[in-house]
Amino acid sequence: MTPAELLKAMFKAAVDAALPQLCVPAHLPRRPKGRTVIIGAGKASGAMAKALEDAWDGPLEGLVVTRYGYRVPTTRLEVVEAAHPVPDAAGRDAAKRILKMVQGLSADDLVLCLISGGGSALLAAPAKGITLEDKQAVNKALLKSGATITEMNTVRKHLSAIKGGRLAKAAYPAHVVALMISDVPGDDPSIIASGPTVPDPSTNADALAIIDKYQIKVPDSVLNCLRTNEETPKPGDPCFAKVENVMIATPQASLEAAAAVARKAGVTPVILGDSIEGEARDVALVHAGIARQCAMRGQPQEPPCVLISGGETTITLKGKGKGGRNTEFLLALAIALAGMPGIYALAGDTDGIDGSEDNAGALVFPDTLARAETAGLNAKAMLADNDPYTFFKKIGDLLETGPTLTNVNDFRAILIENRLSD
Structure with missing residues (x-):
């Protein structure tokens, strides 16, 4: 050789060790009494959806969003494509649909989340007071700044209506299980795809400090959002009582x-x-x-x-x-x-x-x-x-x-x- x-x-070998068809089936939860709703985002989410379909023996419904060119054919789950690393309207629309799908569920229902790297850009639901164009400008500036992935996602989650634990809050009181493929240093679940199902220990002030640290020029609406909007759900919030975040593949x-x-x-x-x-x-x-x-x-x-x-x-x-x-x-x-x-x-x-x-x-x-x-x-x-x-x-x-x-x-x-x- x-x-x-x-x-x-x-x-x-490094890639094969993290292929969804190998790591998804081994971590599937039990079927719930009620509905099973599948949602997901990331570069691996299309393949994760296919692996789930092949292994799940009950009814399925749901939507996952992946990067353009990463879609895998599925029969029961919808897979849509959107832009990465700068979000687009397809990612915004998919995020809005996902938020709507998980609302109004009961304690007997299961939300099974398929989360992998890239989900931050693909789940592009702007927070109150900002637009998709604002998010695009911030993403472009962050990518050029030299900020770490932890710093970038700290900013992103505070400009989102779905990341930083807000998806878990929307799904409450349903049982939420997130299967995660880690792409971040230290495998911190709150950073993977900006942690849509994970308590967020960071604050709006942290996001503002990162923008200041790298002298990033952002729209005034973004600064106003970070200064006035409600904080992301924190550790100890009741909405995480029935949430399980499971790491299924790691670097x-x-x-x-x-x-x-x-x-x-x-x-x-x-x-x-x-x-x-x-x-x-x-x-x-x-x-x-x-x-x-x-x-x-x-x-x-x-x-x-x-x-x-x-x-x-x-x-x-x-x-x-x-x-x-x-x-x-x-x-x-x-x-x-x-x-x-x-x-x-x-x-x-x-x-x-x-x-x-x-x-x-x-x-x-x-x-x-x-x-x-x-x-x-x-x-x-x-x-x-x-x-x-x-x-x-x-x-x-x-x-x-x-x-x-x-x-x-x-x-x-x-x-x-x-x-x-x-």
Whole structure:
């Protein structure tokens, strides 16, 4: 198996460990005395709906919303598509319909929620006093700011009529079970899809502080909403008494699946962490330093070994190029490693789309910079312009999988083949 084949096999194992057809059936609740209403949102929600249909032996009704291109054919549940990462009218209309579906239920009814990453943008029900256009402006600004996913979703939930526990409040007194596929560092359920069924410990003041921290320009209506609107439901609110939030797939489990592939190939895996955050190019510098220490000193692990990590980095957009956080990480990594022999890397988003382009990520080889130079590419200039997609596309090293129909955040692997002499 070549280095590239091993890295791709590890990525596939990480994705496969979180596929809904494997993890949904094992966590289904008992059938209720009353109705079963299915709702959901996220990049994996279409596949989760299909897995539920195949495993559920009772009547079903409901609606889930997923990203354009992620719909899976279903027979009993409706699956609609909407925009991500910036919401659109389709997501707004779906969120309104979902809110209406869960109201007026009894204590004998079950609301089964299928929640995965991406749900924040897809459940686009504006809070009182703001419009969809306001939410779009805030989302665009947040995506460019360098804010972490926790910070972004803290703002989003306070501008929503459905997130931050408000879906659970609308469904009360029905029994609510949320099956969650985690795409956030630390698997915090209140952050996944901005926690529509989870008590919200954050406040409107926290959201305002984040806007101020990153100097984000937002419409006046947004500031007024955050200063005057009612708070999200907090821990201890009676509306959560019959709510169960169940984690059915996590980044850590996917990293462990990838590690098993490496061991089978005779390569020692070193899991650095499943919740690594920070600027993509800064995280790359740290990873490059660890990889270099392995190659030169045999620490923390003698080669052959592979460094594995997950989490969600950020990008502060200053250039006009194309790409996502995984290709940005890899381009910075390649520059930092400077062609060091015997080191290969892959980084990709487990949902199959890195940012807003058509690739999951890319690969780095020892000769990446040399081939780029031959092709007339200036790696440092392209990184400064936030143009890693173009860089890797022109040298033919993009990782293209198409939508995977799941999402447990980013996957990074750096393979160190041999110990190098000092």
